[in-house]
Every structure is written in C-alpha cells, then in structure tokens.
Amino acid sequence: MTKKDSLRDIEREMRTVLHRVRRTSIENAQLIDPGLPVTAFPVLLYIADNGTVRAQDVVEAMGLDKATISRQLTQLQELGLVDRTADPADRRAYSVTLTPEGQSKVDALAKQRRAEFMERLDGWSADDLEQLADFLSRYNASLDR
Numbered sequence: 001m002t003k004k005d006s007l008r009d010i011e012r013e014m015r016t017v018l019h020r021v022r023r024t025s026i027e028n029a030q031l032i033d034p035g036l037p038v039t040a041f042p043v044l045l046y047i048a049d050n051g052t053v054r055a056q057d058v059v060e061a062m063g064l065d066k067a068t069i070s071r072q073l074t075q076l077q078e079l080g081l082v083d084r085t086a087d088p089a090d091r092r093a094y095s096v097t098l099t100p101e102g103q104s105k106v107d108a109l110a111k112q113r114r115a116e117f118m119e120r121l122d123g124w125s126a127d128d129l130e131q132l133a134d135f136l137s138r139y140n141a142s143l144d145r
Contacts, residue, residue, distance in 0.1 A: 028113070032105045033079050040072040044081060044098075048106040052097040054087070081105065 029041040046061055059069045076082040081102035087093040
C-alpha cells in the first residue's frame with residue numbers, strides 16, 4: 001500500500017469518526033439536559049476539563065467569536081450548569097465555572113462514556129490502547145502547528 005492509499009484510508013476513517021462523534025455529541029448533550037443545544041456541549045466540556053476559566057479563554061479555545069460564546073454560556077447558565085462571576089479588576093470580563101449540578105451531570109456522563117469505551121475496546125491489548133493514545137496525541141499536536 002502506498003502512502004497516498006494510506007492517507008485516503010485515514011481520511012475515510014476520520015470522516016467516519018467525525019460523523020460518529022457528531023451523533024454521540026447530540027446524544028450526550030441530551031443526556032446532560034434535554035434543553036442543552038449540541039453547540040454548547042463542547043463549551044461545557046471545556047469548562048469541565050479546565051475548571052474556572054475566563055470567558056475569553058473559552059473564545060480562544062473554541063475559535064468562535066465572543067457573541068457566540070456569550071450566547072452559549074448564557075444557555076448553560078440558564079440550564080443551571082455553569083455560574084458566571086464578574087472579574088472585580090475588569091467589569092467587562094467574567095469567570096465561568098461548573099455549578100455542583102453541572103459537575104454532577106458531567107461526571108455521570110464521563111463515567112458512562114468510560115464504561116462504553118471499556119466495552120468497545122475490551123478486545124484491545126494494553127499496548128494497542130497505548131499506541132492508539134500516542135497516535136491520537138501526535139495527530140492532535142500536528143493540528144496545532
């Protein structure tokens with residue numbers, strides 16, 4: 001198999017993964033809260049992964065404009081999943097953190113996702129899993145260049 005053939009196969013498999021991730025994101029957003037828009041779900045996960053963050057951090061991490069992130073943060077706040085706190089040094093800025101309810105829902109979803117991963121990857125050796133993690137890490141790092 002040539003490098004060109006391999007790249008074509010990788011592209012096809014990545015498309016499949018992306019379609020599955022999209023479908024799973026929709027399902028997971030609904031598990032968190034039926035009113036949670038799928039577009040706000042990655043914002044919720046970013047906050048869960050990073051703790052208390054500035055809204056500007058979310059804008060930069062998501063690569064979206066301030067208005068879009070502000071709207072998504074408002075949706076998350078209205079659902080009781082996050083709290084926003086004004087920055088005393090700069091009234092235009094604010095910090096965002098998960099509420100206890102938001103943390104509980106994200107934790108429950110993460111536990112369920114890990115169980116599903118374990119089931120799907122049950123036949124994989126520890127070396128295979130380590131290699132997959134390494135390859136994914138390398139690929140993700142290449143996207144940041």
